Amino acid sequence: MFPIEKFRSLPTPFYFYDVALFRRTAQAALSEAQKYGYIIHYALKANANEKLLHLLSGMGFGADCVSGAEVQRAIDCGFSPKSIAFAGVGKRDDEICLGIDHRIFSFNCESEQEIEVINELAKAKGVVAQAALRINPNVDAHTHAHITTGLDENKFGINLWQLLDVAKKVKQMSNLKLVCIHFHIGSQITEFSPFAELCAKVNELQEQLEQAGVTVEHVNVGGGLGVDYEHPAENSIPEFAAYFATLNRHIKLRPGQKLHCELGRSIAAQCGSLITKCLYVKELQKKNFVVVDAGMTDLIRPALYGAYHKIENITPQHAAEKVYDVVGPICESSDTFDKDVTLPQTQRGDLMAIRTAGAYGEVMASRYNLRQLPKAFFSDEV
Numbered sequence: 001m002f003p004i005e006k007f008r009s010l011p012t013p014f015y016f017y018d019v020a021l022f023r024r025t026a027q028a029a030l031s032e033a034q035k036y037g038y039i040i041h042y043a044l045k046a047n048a049n050e051k052l053l054h055l056l057s058g059m060g061f062g063a064d065c066v067s068g069a070e071v072q073r074a075i076d077c078g079f080s081p082k083s084i085a086f087a088g089v090g091k092r093d094d095e096i097c098l099g100i101d102h103r104i105f106s107f108n109c110e111s112e113q114e115i116e117v118i119n120e121l122a123k124a125k126g127v128v129a130q131a132a133l134r135i136n137p138n139v140d141a142h143t144h145a146h147i148t149t150g151l152d153e154n155k156f157g158i159n160l161w162q163l164l165d166v167a168k169k170v171k172q173m174s175n176l177k178l179v180c181i182h183f184h185i186g187s188q189i190t191e192f193s194p195f196a197e198l199c200a201k202v203n204e205l206q207e208q209l210e211q212a213g214v215t216v217e218h219v220n221v222g223g224g225l226g227v228d229y230e231h232p233a234e235n236s237i238p239e240f241a242a243y244f245a246t247l248n249r250h251i252k253l254r255p256g257q258k259l260h261c262e263l264g265r266s267i268a269a270q271c272g273s274l275i276t277k278c279l280y281v282k283e284l285q286k287k288n289f290v291v292v293d294a295g296m297t298d299l300i301r302p303a304l305y306g307a308y309h310k311i312e313n314i315t316p317q318h319a320a321e322k323v324y325d326v327v328g329p330i331c332e333s334s335d336t337f338d339k340d341v342t343l344p345q346t347q348r349g350d351l352m353a354i355r356t357a358g359a360y361g362e363v364m365a366s367r368y369n370l371r372q373l374p375k376a377f378f379s380d381e382v
């Protein structure tokens, strides 16, 4: 499936995106969401590559942004400002002003003080900005601790005990209109029960808010649908049908109310691979190492979260298999992609693919050790 001969002339390591798979995945998500009239905002932080963003904006996706630069990138890549949700616990004044100037769909507000600041900045511009309250629903996403966001101990959102006070406060603001309640419980969620639990919480909160005289036109349940890192070839398209059916079964929307979700990883992950070259094979008494030219600077997820990525030797082989630790060149012991990987006997110069790297891969690359940032190549261009 990889164009190996073409890869030989490209400078490793690099990201390779399967554009046909990306389109099929995005289309599958859209079709399933449209069955129920739901709106998808693509979370740019998973992968902000301009070519991929142009594809999504052309298909009719909205955008979910977590910085001013992401808001600008979304607009530059064809997303309508009216489709942009802007989340984040620490929005700077200039980032808020950018959003106000473009009349974005919603500022997903994460604290009382932020609400006051957005109201003041909007007032100074004579604009009424649209706000969503990001509510921390205290739902356990059963995912990695570093990517759980919806528990009381997390920094995100407005906690349940403050909610009614804050909602009433927003209603009194002159330059802020409350249009949405927003939730996001975490990422790489592979069971559907946390989403069902979230919906039940949303239903309960809607009733409480209504009793307090607060109604909203939109409900945004965030992102978090997981992908199959173990079987990228077999499960290349995530379970969108089951995800949206779960939301539909459990959420109680009011007449005319619109449901939004913010998917990042599930749209982008499977279409990307990090392609790297074997530099050296170290065969020691206790361990065999394959040293590759990609490192944690190119793909930090294994080092940061202990995340698993399937590694394949994509150079045609006949030789027997061996067990290796696959490591990068960076001067950190955590610069290990995986341990005890069974691979065909690997040699200097072999090309390897680190799979399911399309989300939270290229966007997290750094220049530590003064390394170059990895380039991106696309299946329809190489």
Ligand SMILES: *Cc1c(COP(=O)(O)O)cnc(C)c1O
Pocket: 043, 045, 046, 064, 066, 087, 184, 186, 187, 188, 222, 223, 224, 225, 262, 263, 264, 265, 266
């Ligand atoms: C990261 C993030 C998302 C996307 O999460 P995925 O797990 O990649 O789908 C959605 N909404 C918000 C607010 C986020 O921070």
